[in-house]
Each structure stands twice: as structure tokens, then as C-alpha cells.
Amino acid sequence: xxxxxxxxxxxxxxxxxxxxxxxxxxxxxxxxxxxxxxxxxxxxxxxxxxxxxxxxxxxxxxxxxxxxxxxxxxxxxxxxxxxxxxxxxxxxxxxxxxxxxxxxxxxxxxxxxxxxxxxxxxxxxxxxxxxxxxxxxxxxxxxxxxxxxxxxxxxxxxxxxxxxxxxxxxxxxxxxxxxxxxxxxxxxxxxxxxxxxxxxxxxxxxxxxxxxxxxxxxxxxxxxxxxxxxxxxxxxxxxxxxxxxxxxxxxxxxxxxxxxxxxxxxxxxxxxxxxxxxxxxxxxxxxxxxxxxxxxxxxxxxxxxxxxxxxxxxxxxxxxxxxx
Amino acid sequence: xxxxxxxxxxxxxxxxxxxxxxxxxxxxxxxxxxxxxxxxxxxxxxxxxxxxxxxxxxxxxxxxxxxxxxxxxxxxxxxxxxxxxxxxxxxxxxxxxxxxxxxxxxxxxxxxxxxxxxxxxxxxxxxxxxxxxxxxxxxxxxxxxxxxxxxxxxxxxxxxxxxxxxxxxxxxxxxxxxxxxxxxxxxxxxxxxxxxxxxxxxxxxxxxxxxxxxxxxxxxxxxxxxxxxxxxxxxxxxxxxxxxxxxxxxxxxxxxxxxxxxxxxxxxxx
Amino acid sequence: xxxxxxxxxxxxxxxxxxxxxxxxxxxxxxxxxxxxxxxxxxxxxxxxxxxxxxxxxxxxxxxxxxxxxxxxxxxxxxxxxxxxxxxxxxxxxxxxxxxxxxxxxxxxxxxxxxxxxxxxxxxxxxxxxxxxxxxxxxxxxxxxxxxxxxxxxxxxxxxxxxxxxxxxxxxxxxxxxxxxxxxxxxxxxxxxxxxxxxxxxxxxxxxxxxxxxxxxxxxxxxxxxxxxxxxxxxxxxxxxxxxxxxxxxxxxxxxxxxxxxxxxxxxxxxxxxxxxxxxxxxxx
Numbered sequence: 087x088x089x090x091x092x093x094x095x096x097x098x099x100x101x102x103x104x105x106x107x108x109x110x111x112x113x114x115x116x117x118x119x120x121x122x123x124x125x126x127x128x129x130x131x132x133x134x135x136x137x138x139x140x141x142x143x144x145x146x147x148x149x150x151x152x153x154x155x156x157x158x159x160x161x162x163x164x165x166x167x168x169x170x171x172x173x174x175x176x177x178x179x180x181x182x183x184x185x186x187x188x189x190x191x192x193x194x195x196x197x198x199x200x201x202x203x204x205x206x207x208x209x210x211x212x213x214x215x216x217x218x219x220x221x222x223x224x225x226x227x228x229x230x231x232x233x234x235x236x237x238x239x240x241x242x243x244x245x246x247x248x249x250x251x252x253x254x255x256x257x258x259x260x261x262x263x264x265x266x267x268x269x270x271x272x273x274x275x276x277x278x279x280x281x282x283x284x285x286x287x288x289x290x291x292x293x294x295x296x297x298x299x300x301x302x303x304x305x306x307x308x309x310x311x312x313x314x315x316x317x318x319x320x321x322x323x324x325x326x327x328x329x330x331x332x333x334x335x336x337x338x339x340x341x342x343x344x345x346x347x348x349x350x351x352x353x354x355x356x357x358x359x360x361x362x363x364x365x366x367x368x369x370x371x372x373x374x375x376x377x378x379x380x381x382x383x384x385x386x387x388x389x390x391x392x393x394x395x396x397x398x399x400x401x402x403x404x405x406x407x408x409x410x
Numbered sequence: 411x412x413x414x415x416x417x418x419x420x421x422x423x424x425x426x427x428x429x430x431x432x433x434x435x436x437x438x439x440x441x442x443x444x445x446x447x448x449x450x451x452x453x454x455x456x457x458x459x460x461x462x463x464x465x466x467x468x469x470x471x472x473x474x475x476x477x478x479x480x481x482x483x484x485x486x487x488x489x490x491x492x493x494x495x496x497x498x499x500x501x502x503x504x505x506x507x508x509x510x511x512x513x514x515x516x517x518x519x520x521x522x523x524x525x526x527x528x529x530x531x532x533x534x535x536x537x538x539x540x541x542x543x544x545x546x547x548x549x550x551x552x553x554x555x556x557x558x559x560x561x562x563x564x565x566x567x568x569x570x571x572x573x574x575x576x577x578x579x580x581x582x583x584x585x586x587x588x589x590x591x592x593x594x595x596x597x598x599x600x601x602x603x604x605x606x607x608x609x610x611x612x613x614x615x616x617x618x619x620x621x622x623x624x625x626x627x628x629x630x631x632x633x634x635x636x637x638x639x640x641x642x643x644x645x646x647x648x649x650x651x652x653x654x655x656x657x658x659x660x661x662x663x664x665x666x667x668x669x670x671x672x673x674x675x676x677x678x679x680x
Numbered sequence: 681x682x683x684x685x686x687x688x689x690x691x692x693x694x695x696x697x698x699x700x701x702x703x704x705x706x707x708x709x710x711x712x713x714x715x716x717x718x719x720x721x722x723x724x725x726x727x728x729x730x731x732x733x734x735x736x737x738x739x740x741x742x743x744x745x746x747x748x749x750x751x752x753x754x755x756x757x758x759x760x761x762x763x764x765x766x767x768x769x770x771x772x773x774x775x776x777x778x779x780x781x782x783x784x785x786x787x788x789x790x791x792x793x794x795x796x797x798x799x800x801x802x803x804x805x806x807x808x809x810x811x812x813x814x815x816x817x818x819x820x821x822x823x824x825x826x827x828x829x830x831x832x833x834x835x836x837x838x839x840x841x842x843x844x845x846x847x848x849x850x851x852x853x854x855x856x857x858x859x860x861x862x863x864x865x866x867x868x869x870x871x872x873x874x875x876x877x878x879x880x881x882x883x884x885x886x887x888x889x890x891x892x893x894x895x896x897x898x899x900x901x902x903x904x905x906x907x908x909x910x911x912x913x914x915x916x917x918x919x920x921x922x923x924x925x926x927x928x929x930x931x932x933x934x935x936x937x938x939x940x941x942x943x944x945x946x947x948x949x950x951x952x953x954x955x956x957x958x959x960x961x962x963x964x
Binding site: 441442445446448449450452453456457459460463464467468469471472534588590591592593594597598600601604605608609612613617 | 884
């Protein structure tokens, strides 16, 4: 039995929007509109998996994660998290999952994180001994010893984020749901957080369910990627297969020894060109890299040449566009 | 049985820890805490000056004089002080629902309403609490202290806090049905607070009924003052029944509203 | 002929025509008006609170006048006492009570004021426009409710020709003065951590000498003298309209309000300049 089972999950929101015709005293008239944010999605997640659940803005990511954690109840469909229905037995499920919502803090801004941890220990009904051992372990893993005694307001965003994650892990949850955890963090803080989440999965076999706009998160943390767009799943496979399946082009960057007026080559798209440098996009289904390289090297004096795959950002963007 | 008791103990342990946690916030900002508490004491003392002048000009209002106003300001101030200093989160239900900030409480394994209420503190309300307690004491002394009166004063101080908290939760929960209604909720709270600070003896007939059983303005001030002046079983039962009713109503309204929040259909929110 | 108005912020001099400035701030006021009407349920709630407040004040004063055996105190009877209190409440409602103080203070404390310093407007005027933008519609609605509730419950008072003529000037100047006073107090946030406790104390002292709970007319004379020396009381001279017996007494009230407006605005100008300078040097 999978740890997370989602079957035909659908969520329709009914909202009121202003019409174009204003009413009395400029007060807007309103009409009702239904929006299908999640449209019959189905997937399973096994224990210990690291899953990135991604999509463009308004795709249904946050709505899905809220249904899985019991915050929202669906219009139709079913969800089972560790055998528990999240919206019917929310508090029972809460003892077994952890949640981190990117910009919404669960710690006190005024007090040290340590104080918040103690409170969470009581909220999760942890025995004192268990709590002390657990917080010691996590503080060590997250290298947070130096700042858990300082008021949260004095910490950097990266340090706060680590404290948030420690708080969500105190009760040793089987699954951790993270909604945009690296938002607002600098490059170094992001890298550290990704390393820590990986370690968490490796050391404790904790299932990681993560939503993010940052493809660096996907690359670094998740073995599997689900892409949702317009409320529907458009891709569900390993992150490696995502790259392999959708990499149909290669990028060749060429620097010439002398200025070139116009570069000539067949069946190759020139994405950028100035007199000394050119960037070529090669559709590997139409032409081999070898033939392109032979042609360029044969015709021109080359100072430098490099071959790259398109970035994960570009791959995902093309999937979004294809499915719009 | 032992296991059950231990579980109950665990359930309440977090509330005690949360209260201790909230007190730590006060001590974290010592200077601001002292300034705001003292400022609030002075703020409330101004009411007493107004009423002293008023009763000096007019004598009494249906048997009430300055002495009764001491008790009135005491109970209202104490109830407000307890409810707002330690359970200030309850006053933010409307804002939290509007901005989707209730989400984090829904993923925690304890009663959502209790968690929300305990999630914030207001330092200045300690000033209300302190002055309130002093004024209640002064009132009991002026009417003639006895074991009954002291016991009733302590009991009613707690009940008044529950009624203030319960009413706050009910009016804040309006947001689940009327979006962006934070100001309306604040205004409705004023509906209770404003009349509660007036000489309740002037309210008769329909107005007295409304301010006792629909908007508990008299319940949080005038009623305990009158019962302490003339202790009776009937008064105690009425006070207890109304207090419990507000506690249950608050929980019921909030839970109903939370179902709407969970449906995600709150207009203009999240 | 263009009129040049020199608008000086702490960081830049802006030469702008009077017309351009008026257009800018008028639009700010218009947006404030729209904001008020965007939440009709909230507005209705506040109207209901106002109706309730003037009703229970009316009940109390009608009761005490009837049962104290005094038909009038210092020439003021129950009906005029109730209306005097209601007119003081009207000034509070037109300004949203301490709304300006709270907004301005929060801008300073949060540091948000920094982003205002390099914009082509003068923030105190923008804040004033925001406060005054809602005043006309609030006047229509709250005065209508006042007249309806008090008129039906207690009766309509009579106004002399001087009182009728000075009603709107006293109200308008009172509203302007109250907003400016709040701004001046909130500017202390540039130097002290939180001026809110000071606001509580000062505004409650004002209650005693501005006729919020007891009409000034029935208080001893020294209260009336004290109210002339306190801007938070001068803002509420509308509540003393029944003391206007001739043009001179009326002109005295208006003159005092104008004098306070001039003094307070001058203080705002220099205090804001210093505060903005402090931000530029030390950060928010």
C-alpha cells in the first residue's frame, strides 16, 4: 500500500468577481464564477520517496497540498495519507506529518526558536526525554546550535527557515509537506536547505513532498517529479526521465578567432550571434551533433566550443506551454 | 485508567506551556511591556474621573453611584484584560481567515480554536487586568467584604473573561460568512464594550434584555456588580448559565465557520 | 497665470502648480472614498454602532435629567445635552477616530515611510487627503443616522441663525484639526519606540474636556477654559455649538480652531522634516 494515495481528486472553487458595470455610488456589482483548480488527479507516493510537485502559478499545486494536509476538503475524489483521510481525521494525521509553508512562519517572532520547540513538544505530546534527544539530533543535523537561543527576529531568513524545518520534524513525522520552502532564500541558504532535506530522507527515510518554482530544488532534492498544469497532471515520472525525455535539443556555443559576418550552417537554429560568438540550437532528431561540429570546424577558425543541455527551467517551461 | 489520565494530562500540558510561552513574550520586551501596561492603567483611570464628575453633578442613576462604577470598570477591565492579554489571537480570527493564516493551525494536532486564541498576546491588556483586579477589590471593600462576596468576585472575574473571549470569537468568526469584515467585527465588539462601561442601571425593559441575553454588555459588568451587592443563588445560576452559553456558542460558531474556510470558498480571501 | 506652490519634502524641492497638487491629493481622497464604500457591511456596522452609542448616551442623560430634579444645568437641558454629545461623536466618526494616528505611526515604525520619501508627494498631505476623502460621505451618512435616531427618540433641537451658519465651519475645521493633531502625535514615532500609550492617555484626557461623555456646557467653568488650551478639545467645538449666543462667541471658537490648525501644521512641517532627515542618515 502506498503511503499517499490520491484518486480522482477534484476541487472547484466558487468565487464572486466584480462585473464591468458599477452599481450605486461606484460600488461594484458581483457575479458568481466557478473555478476548477484541481481536475481529477490521481497518483501514489511510496514511503521514502522524494517528490517534487510543480506547476506554473494557478496550476493547482497549493490547492492539492492543502487537500493532502487536511486544510481544504475536496469537491470529489479521495485521499489516503498513511491510511488516514486528511479532512476527516485531521488532528490524528497531524501527529504523523510535518508541514512547512514557505512564507508563513509557525514560530514566535519574539522568542528564541528553542522556546517554540518546547511548545511544539507539548503540542505534539512528546515525552521530555524523547524531545530532548530529538531536538539534539536535529540541531546537530541542521547545524543550528549557534542560534536557536537567539530571538527569531534577529536571525537571517536562511536560519529561520532551518528552525521552521526543525520545528516540523520534532515529532519524527513520516511525511513532510513543504510548500515553496526556498522562497526568498539566497543561493547559499538554498543549497544548505536542499542538502539538509536530502540528509533527512537518507537518514530517516522520511517521505518528502515538495512544491517549488525553483528547478534547483527539484534537481537537488527530488527523485520524482509531477507536473500539474490547469489542474491536471501533465507529467509524472522520475526527474532523470524528465530531463531525458524532453531534451530534444542541444546548445552549441562557439567562439571564433576572428570576426565572422554571417555564419552559415544547415538545419540549425541560430539563437544568438555577434561577430565573435554564436549560439546554435541543434534539434538532435533532425541533425547529429557530430555533423554540426564537423561543418563548423571545417568552415571556421574556432577559439572555443562548448555543448550544453537546455536547463530544467526551459524544459519545464516548454512542457507548460505545450499543455496550455 | 492511568493511560487515559496521562493522555488528558498531555492534552492540557500544551495549554499550560502555551500560557508560559505567552508570558515569556512579555518579559522579552520589558520596557514596552511596562510602558504599555502603565499607559493602559492611566487610560482606564480617566474613565473613573469622568464618572466621578458625572455622579457629582447628577447624584445617582437608578440606585447606582460612583461605588458601583468602580465595580463595573473593575469587572469589565479584568475580563477584557484576561481575554486580550493571553488569548489575543482570538481578536485576529478575522484577519487570519482573510489572509489564509489559519492554515498552519489546521496542520497541528490540537484544538484549532484554542491554538488560534493562544497564538498572540497584547501587553497593554495586562494594564486592564491589573487595574480591573484592584477595582474589583475596592468595590468588594466598599460594599462590605464577606466570604460570599469575595468568592463571588473571584468566580465572576473568571466568568466575565470567558464571556468577553466567547463574544470576541463569535464576532470575529463573522468573516467566515461576510468577507473582509475585520472592521465590522471590531465594530460589533464595540457594541458590547461601549454600553458595558455605562451605568447599567439606566438600561431598562427591552434594552436591558438585549444587553443581557443578546449582547452581553450587562453580563460583563452590571450583572456581577448587582449580584455581589445582593448575593443570590438565582443570580449565580443566571451568570453561570450565560457564561457557559457563550463558551459553547463561540466553539460552535467557529467550527461551523471553519468548515466554510476548509471549503476554500470564502469570497475574496486566501 | 500659473500659481506656483513650493512643496518641500525633506529630500527634494518640488515646484508644482496648485492645480497639479490639488489634482493629486484630490485623487487620493477619492480613492479613500472608494475604499470606504468597498466594504459596505463594515460601513453599515459602524453606522449601527454610532446609532447605538448615541442612543445609550441619550437614555442615560434623559434618565439623569428626569430623576435628578434638574430640568437644566447651566442652561442646558436633556435634549441639548444629548445632541451635544452626538455632535462630538460625529467629529470622531468623520475622522474614523484614531485612524490617522494609527496609519501614520505604523508607517513610521514599520519603516514603510522610507519609500515615501522619494515619491513626488508630501506624505503628511497625502495622509490628510486620505483622511478627508472619506469625510463628506461619512458626514452624509452619520449625520443622517444621528438626526433619524435622536430625532425620533428624543426630539430635534432648535438652532439659532448663528449656530446654523457656524455648524459646517466648526465641523470642518474640527475634523481638520483632529486629523492634524493625530499626525503630529504620530510623528513622535520617529524618536520613541511606540507612541501608542501616549496617544491613549492624551485622548482619554481629551474625553474629559471635549464633551465626549459629559457635555462641556454642564461642567464647571475651568473645564471650558482648559478645553481652549488643548487641540484635542478644540477639535470638538461642534459639541459646544449651543454656547454660541452671538456672532462674537461663534467667531471665537472658529478663530481658536484656525489658530491651532496653523500652529499644528507648522509643527508637523518641521517635525516631519527632522524625522525624514533622521531616516536618511540612520535608516529606518
